[in-house]
Amino acid sequence: MTNVEILYHKIITILILSALYTAGIGLFFYVKLLGTEEILLIKQSSRFVIVPLSMAIGFVISLVIGIAELVLFEKWTKYSFLKFVLYKYSLIVATIILGEICLFILLENRNVPIEKVFNDLPNFIKSDTFIAIFIYLLVFSIALNMWEAATEYLEPAAILDSLVGRYKQPQEEDLTFIFIDLKSSTRLAEKLGHKAYSQLVDECFALLTNCLYQHKANLYQFVGDEAVLFWQRDFASKTAAPIHLYFDFCRAIESKKEEFMEKYGEVPHFRAAIHEGTVTATVIKSMKKCIVYHGDVLNTCARIMGLCSQYNVDILVSANIKNWTSTHKKYEITLADKVILRGREQETEVYTVRQLAK
Template identity: 85%
Template structure:
């Protein structure tokens, strides 16, 4: 268990969901249960304890479920769908029931001997309060699971933008894009076979996702073995986040070099292209809504990426990126060439970047 490395973003998501779970059970007791018959019978002097105590128990429940989500449920995905659902929600239901029983025993034991409390336990389990809390926490657990699953496919920012209708009308923004692509992908796919190759790409993108959260990048899309990320250009220029992300990603792969050699026989290498400019952001309405980015920036960045192999470099950036990246002293910038990109009339200056030792 000590060798298990939990992705940073999953830890943050679990903590956020635990906070929501804790707040949710506290709110439920405060709003829904303070007027029920069982709660009215509680001594007036003890009523104020029920909400914080319920939140403490709720936090413990969420912590158990959260740890299971990080360390157990992922291993159960190899089971059949029905078996996975039975195991997962069986554990969640058991945790909720034990949490409710613990809340009852701790609270009642303040006023009654433990023998009396245990004798009253069967009546509590059959009470409306127990059933109401159980149904609420089970539904709330399912809702949070749906939210967590949604954020795995659509990042939280995209979900919020969709809810508030931010891009209902096309909007222009100045963004910085980075394209990150696996080198020699065709050769690797033929050598490893599609299933093992997919596992390789999946492990690499798991490392990239950690870097994505660390450098506050926005994910536009994964296309095969290529990832497209972006930032608001103001933030990118101040922090050099796109360049930092690329080199940190390469370093993360290097740290797992022995694992990749043992598992796949090779260490993957990625190349990158970075460019910035004005794009139009809008929502495409088809079978599902998608936020899309239109503009020459993406086409240019893709063409710059295609030149990395020609110049035998791992990263190429445009002149726009060179202007602000040169102010960050930990990088060396060098002119690679001036070329006329396909579809353009004027020359484009391309630069390579190397991190100082």
């Protein structure tokens, strides 16, 4: 995924959150003011515009916070946790307060001189209405931030599945998995030290995440320097998304090789294994709930990954994946060997994949 596509994805997310923010503010003013004695405190000429005007101000507030999310908050992550939280929520609080003040001025200034509006402003800031609006908007902002953070770890569809209890009972699903693992990880960790090694892996997985969005992959888990992604089997076979993702990921790393050499003295290389089949999805209930997949598919894919070192190749796929190349001519697939994997009695064919020159 290009930087433009990543930016587009973030903008869409922010617009969705802004819409929720705006709707929440409109609902608040409708419930809080209309039909209660507080409506009597609002001038007759302003009563019918307070909800749409508050929603407009709310939308502006949410856009300011959203733009800060794109422009500032990412840069502030280099600060300590306390400093980051202080800076972020100071900006959010200041934006909410300014938004409330603007709403008050716009409502009051409809039939009152601006001088009187500014004279009344201190009383408004000390009023219960101001405090109630402020607390509501702050709590709502925190809730939306929590939702956004949750979607970074679990995609919205997975959160929805959890809310509706889709995996309350084990479900069988036909999935395609790709295991992606860093080559020579032990040597790199010893050479770089744990901190620099962790930074290297983090930078690589940031590039992988970009590819994940582009090829509509689902993240199952990161385990150390290994990532496990999956797709619905029909989608994967029609699009060859797992193979495309792997080679795009390799190209993304290659495009950053000078930066990697300068920072770490190494260019990382990753190997991959792809396999598909039926798994059982269920929810494990412990200190936190998580969706896990059980079945021979995952074990087989992990063992195929282990064969990459034995055959000194970067990618191995199962026989099922071989059939994709009949409709996707960008790749050449070659039989590497027929092996008996640990725990199995029958031979398994494994194939190497090479991207053809354009």
